[in-house]
Amino acid sequence: MRIACPFCGPRGVDEFAYLGDATVKRPNADAPDALPAFVEYVYLRDNPAGLHRELWQHALGCQSWLVVTRNVRTHVIDQVEAARDVAAARSSEAE
Amino acid sequence: MSTDNYSIFSVLREALRGHTGWKPAWRDAAPKAAYDVVIVGGGGHGLAAAHYLAKEFGVTNVAVVEKGWIGGGNVGRNTTIIRSNYLLPGNIPFYEHSMKLWEGLEQDLNYNAMVSQRSVINLFHSDGQRDAYARRGNAMRLHGVDADLLDVAELKRILPMLDYENARFPVKGALRQKRGGTVRHDAVAWGYARSADGRGVDIIQNCEVTGFRIEGGRILGLETSRGFIGAKKVALACAGNSSRVAAMAGMRLPIESHVLQAFVTEGVKPFIDTVCTFGAGHFYISQSDKGGLVFGGDIDGYNSYAQRGNLPTVEDVCEGGMALMPAIGRVRLLRSWGGIMDMSMDGSPIIDRTPVEGLYLNAGWCYGGFKAVPAAGHCLAHLIARDEPHPVAAAYRLDRFATGRTIDEKGMGAQPNLH
Amino acid sequence: MSQSNRLAAGGLIDRASSIGFTFDGRRYAGHPGDTLASALLANGVKLVGRSFKYHRPRGVLTAGSEEPNALVELRSGARREPNAKATVAELYDGLEATSQNRWPSLAFDLMAVNQLASPVFVAGFYYKTFMWPAKFWEKLYEPMIRRAAGLGRLSGEADPDSYEKITAHCDVLVIGSGPAGLAAALAAGRSGARVILAEEDFALGGRLNSDRRLIGDKTSAAWAAEAVAELESLPEVTVLRRTPVVGVYDDGVYAALERVSDHMREPGAHQPRQRLWRIVAKRSVLAAGALERPIPFGGNDTPGVMLASAVRTYLNRFGVAPGKRAVVYANNDDAAATIADLAAAGCEVVAVVDARGDAPALHAAARAARASLVFGGAIARAYGGRSLKGCEIVDGRGGGFKVACDLIAVSGGWNPSIQLTTHLSARPVWDDRLAAFLPGARPVGMEVAGAAEGAYGLGDALAAGFRAGAAAAEACGFAAGAVDVPATDQEPGDTHGRGPWRSPVKRGKAFVDFQNDVTVSDVELAAREGFKSVEHLKRYTTLGMATDQGRTSNVLGLALMAEITGRSIPETGITAARAPFTPVAIGALAGAHRHKEFRPTRLPPSHFWAEEQGAVFTETGQWMRAAYFPRPGEKDWFESAVREVTTVRTAVGVYDASTLGKIDIQGADAGVFLDRVYVNAFSSLAVGKARYGLMLREDGVAMDDGTTTRLGETHYYMTTTTANAGGVMRHLELCKQWLWPELDVHFSSVTDQWAQYAIAGPRSREVVAALVDEGFDVSNEALPYMGARELTVCGGVKARLFRLSFSGELAYELAVPARYGDAMIRAIIKAGEPFGICPYGAEALAIMRIEKGHAAGPELNGNTTAADLGMGKMLSKKKDFIGRTMSGREAFLDPERPSLVGFRPVDRSARLRSGAHFVPRGETPSAANDQGYMTSTAYSPSNGHWIGLGFLARGPERMGEIVRAYDPVRGGDVEVEVVSPVFVDPEGARLRG
Structure with a gap:
């Protein structure tokens, strides 16, 4: 598997570290139902058998965290984005 | 029982007539309209649960539905190791229960699954690892499980092929469980299937679940590729695909699906007599009765439903192998395969009721599902029949993530790919 | 011994040069260009191995990596290599080969007694017996089975050869160098694309060398040689011989294995034995060809039974006649060429048995060879034991006769080599017309050309290869232009082999999987017992699981199961291959990562200085850290570490903390x-x-x-x-x-950018003062505990000085740029000499941190909370932080949780050990009484006895209580008193002094 780092170009998967699902969002700790929301955030996953948005870090490269959209049945990668851009877009949507 | 009794006498009798008298090991059943219990997944766990339901709990109006052929999932895609060398009190009694069932399995099933208690040896390479294994061994002993520490002199006798001279991470000793070992994996599925079938269980192959019928919070049955099947109780035993199937019942699970690769070499004459794990790299190895060195290492580390992995993991595992035993350099890797693991968020399984009444979950086995087959089947059968967890599986609750009573052997937290 | 079966002329061997080799200790001669198999056949050696289960005598069946029978041990000593295929092993001068899986000798194998019991030893018999009594399995049955199983032997010694890995990027990877592969490489190479052509054989050309065909006015072998010469002249083309592509991975990554020096007695200086290529290719062309399949009949494993295409390879490529009197048994027209080539080589073709009713091509060939011809017939049985003596032939009308022969050439049709198309999980597709599996979905970027996609004709293969090579190059942005596909001679007729799949006569054992001894009867038994899907068939009978990876048996077994159960082949199942395509030595996949080079070694800046001091080192992850610095007269680590601790606590010591x-x-x-x-x-x-x-x-x-x-x-x-x-x-x-x-x-x-030294002990301030440059004040007032400042040392070296203490003494950490690290340690030691400084290592550090009750790795074990560690009060209530909310879960607040406390032995002379579990005094050790565990222990020189840290249920409430530290795996059972985890200077006066 090879991942096209937006900053470094396509590199072998062995340069990257995996974290997991990029669709879960850290809840507001001050909300009244914060604990159940955190339990869901930390533990529950859709784990789809198809397109999966997931976090990888170019750990042996530029250190960038990336949001990779990948089909987990075929391992075919559709899209690679910088995590900070996705996060920024997501928080501006939320506002 | 409708099946043959297997013995040396029946084999000799058949030998005289060209083996023309053997009956099918199990019937290829078609689904009935309804059952008391339907188990989703014709792997080791589902077939074992059917066997114990019928044999121990007297529940025989049971079907096992399997989307492909039985035994085609992880029970046929593993490295065949059995052991109960766990650290935490939530795990040890369960895996020891499994070990005891393994010890009587063949007589129970009238099927030789080649349970081979050849010992499992976990090597350590530092003082810190030694202490961690001592803690584990002591925990095992407190639970009545066998464990001993080996020093290097003993190891040299048992495992002369290790690199003791020039290793990057010198071998300093090992934790051994003598009762650990290996089992002929496919035979486990077939043996349970044959026994369950003989007790009246319908094993329905090529029958894929497409949905659940749930009304008023209660399960009524399942939609399948071979039509609706009514059921008073339904149990999921489809590790690898647990999340997908549970989603049909509206549930999200603390599980990710990951691929674990495993490897076997060409057959060679006896080389290693035990199961051995490397403590400073990702590598473990044993030798099958047929002569192949069976080995594996770490999961690839990313979500996957593809039953195959990538090259860096293959290299990593073989590097571990050569670092540990440079005498395997010239033996050739023959086959590799990938299994899809239900990697749970704490590295431990779930055997529990679900929010849907009558729907039971057996999932999250990570890469430890094979050794658990007998106990998982037995505890799942207990849960289904009695509607309460078996005492040895009492910690495998679904709510433990909310309460914080997680069972994290490796101490890696909520990151499935690190367990 | 003379090469009695070597033809007078022909073949791609160097007849001018003779090389010697041994098989089972006997000396033979061959030529450069031979394989071990061709050389043995040339010398008239037919018996080369024994089968896995029945120990039946076996000969050479094929001429390639699909060989199931001719397996030998190559070389000797630590270089012994089990299960080497004689059909692949390239002959070199001094080659040593030994037969395997026989005792006492190949010709007289006592284990062949198994054949007598063969009515019992059918597929899966072991699942039905060996169960009583249960404990006999490990003691008797299993050792017996294990000794009998396996094939060759490992040496048991470390592999003396080295391996390496290389990563290569290219535009077009061409896999296989037969007609389609050479054409593809030519088309892509001529366009200027970066091409890698990988061929598993040592000779390029595939069947172009095995068959006598014409391309234009040249022989096929001559055309191949010219094509290779052109490819090697193209600057962007890399030709890899002896390099099978063994695996296809995601996103155009291919693994290939180059046998760099397996064709030599041993690798040359600085030369690896093998090299793993990780090839990243934008496009690939799979031109792996096709393999012939056998037709099972009784005794079809007798040495002398050979695939018809392999017979041609031995005749044409190696100049060897595998027999003198041949019978040809075929269900397709491809064998016509075998008949013709045998006749041309002067071998007698006594009979041609065509399993079909009437086929003109074989008719003509048989007539030309003056062979008798049987239409709609079959071979009922071959006989001869260790060497074929003849066979019984039946015709379609119930008649039969015996003929004497020493060679049976069998052709059951062809299986395209599509394995690499399935490595990414694509399912092959059954084609009824070709009676073969064809590639299904291709891996992204891969094209399949030639026989591998069912284009068996030479002309078709060439055309497909040129087309695929050009298309691949164009996809990479190169202009390939039009290609002139050369004309070829007359193609054979219908070569598809649509059955019959086996001889209809059941006499004796008819093998489907030769190496694993799986017969037609075993397939029938599997069907009878319900193992009808292909996955069950393979697992129950072991069909296709041998070192040949089922190349000659998988499709055949599947077809037989379909026939037996009355289903179509696709209904019965599909066989999809997994990596590797051909078996790969583990050493090659590991490359240089073995011994000390298994993983990188990180050395802190003082390492070479510490070596000079005679330090003993210990691995900490990738780091090598000094464990202790022995002095003359100290007899073990304990004495040295205790002396180092005492020096720090009474004078001053220095420790390299750079690994933090x-x-x-x-x-x-x-x-x-x-x-x-x-x-x-x-x-x-x-x-x-x-x-x-x-x-x-x-x-x-x-x-x-x-x-x-x-x-x-x-x-x-x-x-x-x-x-x-x-x-x-x-x-x-x-x-x-x-x-x-x-x-x-x-x-x-900046871990690697700063060298950081802890200077600890009551005299540390004096040492530091001697090091810092003038004008910098390191007094307690100017730099109090937990103070830090940037300054210069030793005359202008930029540094950071921290007043930190892990040891609990007055202490500093001095950081300088890593390039000054070596000079710095020497300067510290020099400055410290007047104050009695000594370097201390990880052992002394560990003792001192336990004396101070500091948590470290054993306590931060991934399951402990801040409260468990006694730091619950540190959790800020004024802000959110990672982990705050989840710290409030009910189990985290459980007062029964084991918490960190200290321990000392009641008997002060007793030793404590980490890993012991705590059991209440007077209670039986049991799971119910397990109350926690010891995490860290040390002999405390300051206290004069052993001390420990550990987690104990309600620990902090139990100060003064005595519990058992139970350690059965080391025979330990010590009574310990629960105490504060801080054993030295609990008020912290020293570090603030």
Whole structure:
């Protein structure tokens, strides 16, 4: 598997570290139902058998965290984005 | 029982007539309209649960539905190791229960699954690892499980092929469980299937679940590729695909699906007599009765439903192998395969009721599902029949993530790919 | 011995040169260009191995890597290589080969007694017996089975050869160098694309060398040689011989294995035995050809039975006649060429048995060869034991006759070599017309050309190869232009072999999988017992699981099962291959990563100095750390470590702390950021001050700890534990980039940039004062405990000085740029000499941190909370931080949780051991009475007895209580008293002094 780092170009998967699902969002700790929301955030996953948005870090490269959209049945990668851009877009949507 | 009794006498009798008298090991059943219990997944766990339901709990109006052929999932895609060398009190009694069932399995099933208690040896390479294994061994002993520490002199006798001279991470000793070992994996599925079938269980192959019928919070049955099947109780035993199937019942699970690769070499004459794990790299190895060195290492580390992995993991595992035993350099890797693991968020399984009444979950086995087959089947059968967890599986609750009573052997937290 | 079966002329061998080799100790001669198999056949050796289960005599069946029978041990001593295929092993001068799986000898194998019991030893018989009594399995049955199983032997010695790995990028990877592969490589190579042509054989050309065909006016072998010459002249083309592509991985990654020096007695100086190629290709062309399949009949494993195409390979490529009197048994027209080539080589073709009713091509060939011809017939049985003597032939009308022969050439049709198309899980597709599986979905970027996609004709294969090569090059942006496909001679007729799949006569054992001894009857038995899917068939009978990977047996077994159960082949199943395509030595996949080079070794800046001091080192992850510095007269680590501790506690010592993770943190929001990742506050920390910090994971469990110093308003310097340095850095980046991208903060790992020395002990201030440059005040007032400042030492060397203490003594950590690290340690030692300084290692450090009750790796074990560690009060209530919410889960608040306390033995002379479990005094050791465990222990020179740290249920409430430290795996059972975890200077007066 090879991942096209937006900053470094396509590199072998062995340069990257995996974290997991990029669709879960850290809840507001001050909300009244914060604990159940955190339990869901930390533990529950859709784990789809198809397109999966997931976090990888170019750990042996530029250190960038990336949001990779990948089909987990075929391992075919559709899209690679910088995590900070996705996060920024997501928080501006939320506002 | 409708099946043959297997013995040396029946084999000799058949030998005289060209083996023309053997009956099918199990019937290829078609689904009935309804059952008391339907188990989703014709792997080791589902077939074992059917066997114990019928044999121990007297529940025989049971079907096992399997989307492909039985035994085609992880029970046929593993490295065949059995052991109960766990650290935490939530795990040890369960895996020891499994070990005891393994010890009587063949007589129970009238099927030789080649349970081979050849010992499992976990090597350590530092003082810190030694202490961690001592803690584990002591925990095992407190639970009545066998464990001993080996020093290097003993190891040299048992495992002369290790690199003791020039290793990057010198071998300093090992934790051994003598009762650990290996089992002929496919035979486990077939043996349970044959026994369950003989007790009246319908094993329905090529029958894929497409949905659940749930009304008023209660399960009524399942939609399948071979039509609706009514059921008073339904149990999921489809590790690898647990999340997908549970989603049909509206549930999200603390599980990710990951691929674990495993490897076997060409057959060679006896080389290693035990199961051995490397403590400073990702590598473990044993030798099958047929002569192949069976080995594996770490999961690839990313979500996957593809039953195959990538090259860096293959290299990593073989590097571990050569670092540990440079005498395997010239033996050739023959086959590799990938299994899809239900990697749970704490590295431990779930055997529990679900929010849907009558729907039971057996999932999250990570890469430890094979050794658990007998106990998982037995505890799942207990849960289904009695509607309460078996005492040895009492910690495998679904709510433990909310309460914080997680069972994290490796101490890696909520990151499935690190367990 | 003379090469009695070597033809007078022909073949791609160097007849001018003769090379010697041995088989089972006998000496033979062959030629460069031979394989071991061709040379043995040339010498009239037919019996080369014994089968797996029945120990039946076996000969050479094929001429390639699909060989199931002719397996030998190659070489001797530590270089012994089991299960080598004689059909692939390239002959070299001095080659040593030994037959395997026989006793006492190949010709007289006592294990062949198994054949007598063969009515019992059918597929799966072992699942039905060997169960009584249960304990006999490990003691008797299994050892017996294991000794009998396996084939060759490992040497048991470390592999003396080296291996290497290479990563290559190309535009077009061409796999296989038969007609389609050479054509594809030519088309792509001529366009200027970067091409890698990988061929598993040592000769390029595939069947162009095995068959006598014409391309234009040249022989096929001559055309291949010219094509190779052209390819080798193209600058962007790399031709890899002896290099099978063994695996296809995601995104155009291919693994290939080059046998660099397997064709030599041993590798040359600095030469690897094999090289693993990781090829990243934009496009690939799979031109792997097709393999012939046998037709099972009784005794079809007798040495002398051979695939018809292999017979041609031995005749044409190697100039060897595999027999003198041949019978040809075929269900397709391809064998016509075998008949013709045998006749041309002067071999007698006594009979041609065509399984079909009437086929003109074989008719004509048989007539030309003056062979008798049987239409609609079959071979009922071959006989001869160790060497074929004849066979019984039946015709379609019930008649039969015996003929004497020493060769049976069998052709059952062809299986395209599509294995590499299925490595990424694509399913092959059954084609009824070709009676073969064809590639289904191709891996992204791969094209299949030639026989591998069912284009068996030479002309078709050439055309497909040129087309695929051109298309691949064009997809990479090269202009391939039009190609002139050369004309070829007359193609054979219908070569598809649509059955019959077996001889209809059942006499004796008819093998489907030769190596695993799986017969037609075994397939029938599997069907009878319900093992009808292909997966069940393979697993129950072991069909296709041998070292030949089922090349000659998989499709045949599937077809037979379909026939037996009355289903179509696709209904019965599909066989999809997994990597590797051909078996690969584990050493090659490991490459150079063995012995000390298994993993990189990191050395702290003082390492070479420490070596000079005679330090003993210990592995800590990738780091090598000095464990202790023995002095003359000290008899073990214990004495040295105790002396080092005593020196630190009474005078001064120096320790290289550079392995700690060090992270430079800068930005306007650095303080706010640290507040969110640590449980305690850092934004309020004054410039020039350091603070201990604890980080949790989001699930509330302790992750790492260390001190972080504020060097400026927007500048912090964090230290982490050695083990977690990488993980913490990754975590910080995630928090910043993903959770809080709006924060202005940046990180840089500076672990390798700073050498950092702990100078500890009551005299440490004097040592430090001697090192810092004039004008810098290191007095307690100017630099109090937990103070920090930037300054210069040793005459202008930039440095950072921290008043930190892990040992509990007055202590400093002095950091200088890593390039000064070696000079710095020498300067510290020199400056410290007047004060009695000694270097101390990891052992002494560990003793002192346990004496002070500091948590470290054994306590931060991934399951402990801040409260467990006695740091519950550090959790800020004023801010959110990672792990805060989840720390409130009910189990985290359970008062029964084991918490950190100290322990000392009731009998002060007793030794404590980490890993012991705590059991209440007077209670039976049991799971119910398990109350915790010891994490760290040390002999405390300051206390004069052993001390320990550990987690005990309700520990802090139980001070003074006596419990058992139970350690059955080491025979330990010691009574210990629960005490405070701080054993030295609990008020902390020394470190503030």
